[in-house]
Amino acid sequence: xSVSPDHTPQNVSADGxxxxxxxxxxxxxxxxxxxxxxxxxxxTEGHRQGLETLRSVIRHAxxxxxxxxxxxxxxxxxxxxxxxxxxxxxxxxxxxxxxxLSELHKSNVRIRIIGNRAxxxxxILALLNEAEDLTKENTGLNLVVAFNYxxxxxxxxxxxxxxxxxxQGELQASDISENALTDAMDTAGLPDPDxxxxxxxxxxxxxxxxxxxxxxEFYFCDKNWPEFSEADFDEALACxxxxxxxxGGLDAKASL
Numbered sequence: 601x602s603v604s605p606d607h608t609p610q611n612v613s614a615d616g617x618x619x620x621x622x623x624x625x626x627x628x629x630x631x632x633x634x635x636x637x638x639x640x641x642x643x644t645e646g647h648r649q650g651l652e653t654l655r656s657v658i659r660h661a662x663x664x665x666x667x668x669x670x671x672x673x674x675x676x677x678x679x680x681x682x683x684x685x686x687x688x689x690x691x692x693x694x695x696x697x698x699x700x701l702s703e704l705h706k707s708n709v710r711i712r713i714i715g716n717r718a719x720x721x722x723x724i725l726a727l728l729n730e731a732e733d734l735t736k737e738n739t740g741l742n743l744v745v746a747f748n749y750x751x752x753x754x755x756x757x758x759x760x761x762x763x764x765x766x767x768q769g770e771l772q773a774s775d776i777s778e779n780a781l782t783d784a785m786d787t788a789g790l791p792d793p794d795x796x797x798x799x800x801x802x803x804x805x806x807x808x809x810x811x812x813x814x815x816x817e818f819y820f821c822d823k824n825w826p827e828f829s830e831a832d833f834d835e836a837l838a839c840x841x842x843x844x845x846x847x848g849g850l851d852a853k854a855s856l
Contacts, residue, residue: 620840620841621664621665621666621837621840621841622666622793622794622795622817622837622840623666623667623668623791623794624666624667624668624669624670624790624791624792624793624794624795625661625666625668625669625670625793625794625795625796625797625837626669626670626671626672626744626793626795626796626797626808626809626813626816627657627669627670627671627672627796627797627798627799628672628796628797628798628799628802628805628806628808629650629653629654629671629672629673629799629825629828630798630799630800630802630824630825631646631799631800631801631802631823631824631825631826631827632646632647632649632650632824632825632826633646633647634646634800634824635649635650635824635825635826635827636649636826638824643685644685644688646824646826647685647688647689647692648692649826650825650826651692651696652826653825653826653827653828654671655700656829656830657669657828657830657833658704658709658741658743660830660833660834661741661833662707662709662740662741664834664837666741667741667742667791668741668742668744668790668791668793669741669742669743669744670714670744670745670746670793670809671743671744671745671746672746672749672806672808673693673745673746673747674689674693674715674746674747674748674749675746675748675749675750675806675807675808676715676716676748676749676750676753676807677750677807679748690721690724693724693727693747694723694724694727697727697730697731701730701731701734701735704735704743705734705735705738707740707741708738708739708740708741709735709738709740709741709742709743710735710736710737710738710739710740710741710742710743711731711732711734711735711743711744711745712732712742712743712744712745712790713728713731713732713744713745713747714744714745714746714747714749714754714786714787715746715747715748715749715750715754715786716748716749716750716753716754716757717748720748728745728747731745742790744787744790746808746809749786749808750807751805751807751808751809751810751811752807752810754785754786754811755781755785755810755811757784757786758781758784758785759781759784761784762776762780762781762784781811782811785811785812787809787812792812792813792814792815792816793809793812793813793816794816794817794840795816795817795818795819795836795837795840796808796809796813796816796817796818796819797818797819797820797821797833797836798818798819798820798821799821799823799824799825799827799828800821800822800823800824800825801820801821801822802820803818803820815845815847815848817840817843817845819836819839819840821836
């Protein structure tokens with residue numbers, strides 16, 4: 601998997617016109633199972649094909665100059681899926697790390713994992729740590745993998761962290777601010793997502809980046825994730841570039 605190390609925004613759009621490129625794009629990769637079912641294939645084949653789509657999306661994000669891509673790879677609620685499907689997904693994670701980590705590293709991609717790591721199976725935890733440790737000095741595309749992730753749980757962990765600091769006398773209650781809570785999140789140090797893309801026609805966040813999405817733009821694609829193409833990605837970027845972002849006030853473009 602080759603990803604361009606050049607991340608200077610190029611203002612790419614589907615029709616070749618100029619537009620504002622998001623720094624951070626987050627993906628809710630929905631519809632793998634539905635894609636497979638529609639083709640009378642096992643759900644696992646949908647996940648396998650979805651991984652191929654992910655590879656394509658990461659390559660394209662690197663080419664056009666996006667700085668951060670966050671993927672909702674496995675939610676904390678996904679553990680309730682059938683045991684065989686969960687086992688397959690864990691195997692897919694292992695194969696992704698084994699097959700793609702070296703190429704991502706060579707392409708200067710930095711991998712960051714967000715989500716609850718407590719009580720993870722040691723082998724899975726080792727894979728996640730390996731991906732982060734190998735790429736931590738890279739300066740290209742940031743690939744943020746939300747694994748065993750739930751946004752409400754993330755907010756609770758952040759609040760607990762601040763509460764512990766208050767209990768230890770390191771903070772006062774009056775010190776708690778939006779910035780303090782942001783800095784206690786799993787995503788500390790990352791820009792909030794400018795654009796969140798969800799596939800399969802569903803129109804909800806599903807407990808994903810609730811705090812960080814306060815002023816994100818949303819793009820909903822009817823295609824299932826395995827069908828999502830580079831052209832679809834460009835269409836989403838073009839749509840983003842045509843929007844006026846006001847952040848509750850003036851047009852962001854007009855205020856520059």
